[in-house]
Amino acid sequence: EDVEQGKKITVIARFLLNKDGTASNFEIKESGGSRFDAEVMRILKKMPKWSPEIIDGTPVEIYLTIPITFMNDEESLATAPK
Numbered sequence: 001e002d003v004e005q006g007k008k009i010t011v012i013a014r015f016l017l018n019k020d021g022t023a024s025n026f027e028i029k030e031s032g033g034s035r036f037d038a039e040v041m042r043i044l045k046k047m048p049k050w051s052p053e054i055i056d057g058t059p060v061e062i063y064l065t066i067p068i069t070f071m072n073d074e075e076s077l078a079t080a081p082k
Contacts, residue, residue, distance in 0.1 A: 008071045009033065011040045019059040021049035029065060040068050 012030035015023045026044050028037045052059040 005072050008069050009036055010067050010069045011036050012065060012067050013040050013044060014063055014065045015044060017050055017053060017062050017064055019052055019061055021052045021059075023047055023050065025063075032070065036070055039070075043068075 009032040010030070011028060011032040014025075014027050014029050016025040017023055023044065026041055028040065031037050032040075053062045054060070
């Protein structure tokens with residue numbers, strides 16, 4: 001609802017993927033606005049474990065940066081099953 005039809009808002013987030021596959025140290029690198037940033041943080045903190053990065057057979061910590069795009073496609077919403 002906060003995105004005009006046909007427009008997109010992208011939030012760039014960064015986090016640390018730990019050796020055990022958990023994510024931590026979440027941060028917003030490129031803001032899409034406070035409501036969008038808060039939603040991205042909320043979702044990232046609920047992520048299940050990932051497969052850790054393995055180098056030479058050993059799990060290592062790495063930082064990952066991901067874009068999350070919000071868009072309003074009212075046409076798709078109108079035809080979506082309820």
